[in-house]
Amino acid sequence: MRTFLFALALAVPLDAFAARNEVSFEYVADFHGDEGVDMATGTWVANAVGLRGGGTIFQDRRHFGLVLDGGWTRSFQAAHTNGYLYDPASGGNTELPGYTSALDIETLSVGLKGDYEVRNIFYPYVHAQLGVAIGSLSVDDDNTRPDNLNQLTSVGAAPVGLFGLGAEIMLPDLAKGWKVTGAIFFEGGYQAAANMRLGDAGGPINLSGGLFRTGIGLRFR
Amino acid sequence: MNHRTLLMLALLTTGCGRYDIDPSQYTEEEGLWDPQSALPTDGGLFVRLTRAGDVALLTPGQDTVRVHLDDAEIDSIEAGAGSAVLTRSTEFVCDAGATPSKYVDDCPSDRLTQVGRADLIDASGSVARFDVGAWYGAFTFSADGHFAVAPIDANRPTAGGGLVNLTSVLVIDEETKTSYEVSVGFAADRVIFRNDAEGKAIGMLVLSRSEVANVDLTSQVAVPRATYPLTLDAGQTVTPIDVALTPDNHYALITIEGSGDLYVLDLESPSINIVALAGHPSALLVDPVSDRTYISYKASSRIDVLDHVRFDVETLDVDSATDHLIQGPxxxxxxxxxxxxxxxxxxxxxxxxxxxxxxxPPTKVELAPDGTAAIALTATAGVGRLEVADLRQVDGKVDTDVKPFGLDGVGVGLTFAADADGSRALILQDGVDTLYSLSWPSLQVKAVDLPSPPAAIGTMPDGTFYITHQDALGLVTFLDDADNLVEVNGFGQLGMLDRPLLTQEEN
Known part of the structure; x- marks a missing residue:
């Protein structure tokens, strides 16, 4: 529902005023390397999927365009952590009860994308965004029981800034009179994030790191 | 709304809703908290948060307090003192300029130094800190809570400590909030405090390899008053095993590894008298009322009674050998x-x-708080029982019939609390979720249903039982004398994502 409301808020006004609109489904990999996130999710990379919409707010005769866009991505990754205790006497390990943790990171961002049209199909671009990442850590030490006492959630937020260089391939119009076409894009860059503390679970975690983004979308002329 | 907007919205709604994923598998040492670390105090129950390097203070019906040291990771809870506990912790110091970060994991390992320390901690945080080298072992505390003494542990490294005096023990004075070393002898490993009539610590005996030091604690700092060599042959090693003090603090009785000799140390006018016993003693207990020492033997069916004037031995014949002695009224x-x-x-x-x-065969015996019963956990071939011996004398006679109760499993823990009708014992069984509560003298047994398998049990100073559970995210149950269960949970997650901080050295 959050997705829908956000998309509605973004898409309708852009559709109303922009000369050229776009909407994309995207995959974003954030190579943050944060130890706390690694502990909560079992991986050093936050894999996110999301949606992005925007509209061209400036277009000159030399093929340069400026797009105002906004997007939402969500990374939801989980880990099951088993504890163990080393017993020096036996040289073996005693297994301790484990717990499942899931880190849900939603990023909302707005930004500007400057692109340059090459032969009406290839659009290299530079992309800068500002936004906020909202993290929610859920932990549960017996997720087979819905009434388990220890089902705990800690929430935090941190501002983020994203910068990327990419390229988009935009196909010719899909049908005569439709003025709509498909596009595929690839982008590499960096996400700078402030430290995020997650309630009682503490932290900080930090989502700064290299960024890879790819996706497909529709372009309305 | 035109066709473009409709198309956009149709696409965007595909992203709604949660999606399930298989969790990655991950392992970590120790877990988030240690259910075996619980330490009851007047202020509540302290437990160690192993991953956060902190402690949590749990009180039934109240919010959990997380006690955090900004610049150190707590490694252990040593003992309680009133409403506070003494903890051992480690500071991490990074060489100047090695990293601009404040986090330990950003410092190169070859530029990182670990420094040991101890803190007296209550609900407000650290109220006193003491430098304690990592080479010092477990602390022994005086009964009045004034002193804590740690000998050097030969199994711990002395690296990073400069030239470590291996004949020293570390003394912490919890009243003056100071710590210092006292030289007592090589490989010291046992400390026993001497108390005055009010229970105030006035001295201590420290047992080390082939000698015993008598240390005075009435001065501003501890001062060794006399050293008692246990052998005059430098090539011979004599290892003291057990020590007991006579009620008047005049003599110390010391048993020796592998020997049937009892060393009697005169602490007033330093001298040693050796009493020949029937063999190597298995236990030693000084009874202050009769002013005698009881000595048992593993290899001999007898109990010797030693008077403290002439040190004559009187033998009580029994039918089997014993190796544990408990003081009752x-x-x-x-x-x-x-x-x-x-x-x-x-x-x-x-x-x-x-x-x-x-x-x-008993595996553990405890006396009821009023001394009127001995409750034993017994086991053979995996069959556990609870057995009650009535120790009350009626008209000079006792009822020696033992009352046995069958358990679901093998009993591994036993704790007592006094209540209005006598006392209650709580019994923990290995691998069994149910605890049993036994009331004495009514011998009523109740099963206590718990939300989760128990790990350890104990008694708070106010008589409330506490039960720790193996739940990864933290669960302790408090059981009062009206059988009300209060659960405190979720504290295991406190600080679970915290990164250890470097200690900032003062310029």
């Missing part, structure tokens, strides 16, 4: 954990011996 209870079935109540006035026979 007006009696000593002797039993064996080596397979024998008998327990003996020895009257310290008449020296009458009453024999109790358990149905299985």
């Amino acid at each position: 007006g009696f000593v209870f002797a039993y064996s954990r080596s397979g024998a079935l008998d327990g003996y109540r020895i009257d310290t006035t008449t020296f009458a011996v009453d024999r109790y026979r358990f149905t299985q």
